Amino acid sequence: MIAALAACGGQTSDPAGQAAPPAAPAEAAAPAEPAAPAAAPLEEIIAGSWRAESAARDAYRHPKETLEFFGIRPDMTVIEITPGGGWYAEILAPWLAPQGRYVGAIIDPSSASSEGARDYYSRSNEQLRSKFGAAPDQFGKTQLIEFDSNAPSLGAAGTADAVLTFRNVHNWMNNGSAPGMFGAFFAVLKPGGVLGVVEHRANADVPAGDRSGYMSEAQVIKLATDAGFVLEEKSEINANPLDTKDHPNGVWTLPPSNRHDEADAAKYQAIGESDRMTLRFRKPA
DSSP states (O other): OHHHHHHHSSOOBOTTSOBOOOOOOOOOOOOOOOOOOOOOOHHHHHTOGGGTTGGGGHHHHOHHHHHHHHTOOTTSEEEEEOOTTTTTHHHHHHHHTTTSEEEEEEEOGGGOSSHHHHHHHHHHHHHHHHHHHTOHHHHTTOEEEEEOTTSOOOSSTTOEEEEEEESOHHHHHHHTOHHHHHHHHHHHEEEEEEEEEEEEBOSSOOOTTOOSSOBOHHHHHHHHHHTTOEEEEEEOTTOOTTOOSOOTTGGGGSTTTOOSOGGGHHHHHHHOSOOEEEEEEEOOO
């Protein structure tokens, strides 16, 4: 009878005849993390209606091919250096918004060396902020940070997946800030992070004080490798063999600046935009 009662009850007995403690209730499963929204295909972003005016330059700037060459993914934290009028921001900011982060690094006007430069940076920065503020669907999650051009810092060390710069290095070389800029890129990138550079390409090294806007691949590569980067690959995506690089007003003679006599408009339009190097560097892991 005792055995039968034990079998019918809700407990079992240990060999000493004492009841074992009841089993602990099973823990409830943790709620699943909500899935991150999917990023739109890059092609869809490039074809966006908000780029109607910018798209005319796609034939020269090759944004899809360039970003793919740099290995940019929509889940990355990407810092673009001095975005200017926001041409690449129109692509990067909405593409990165669902899963990644776009940061535009702009120069703090108070760090400029002259009143003219301070006015230029103040005006340029305000125009960019206005552009972003007027289009929250595209730029609502963007971040702008100001940096001191004399002692640049782009955020906490090791926090960015990629740093991109488009046609800026000649300016830094001319004002002596290039080593500091490349050092700041290296500091903010995660180990294994990418530095993507597009720059007007000279056929040979240009001398100090050159105002053509061009510089050689060797000069850019030295700046990057001196900062600790490794050159991973070159691309001819943005090459233009029609660019003779001997124009009266340097790269600004060509589109889109078109600083030339009206009589020469057809000549320079036929050349198109400047010949450009496209270089991918890596911070060692």
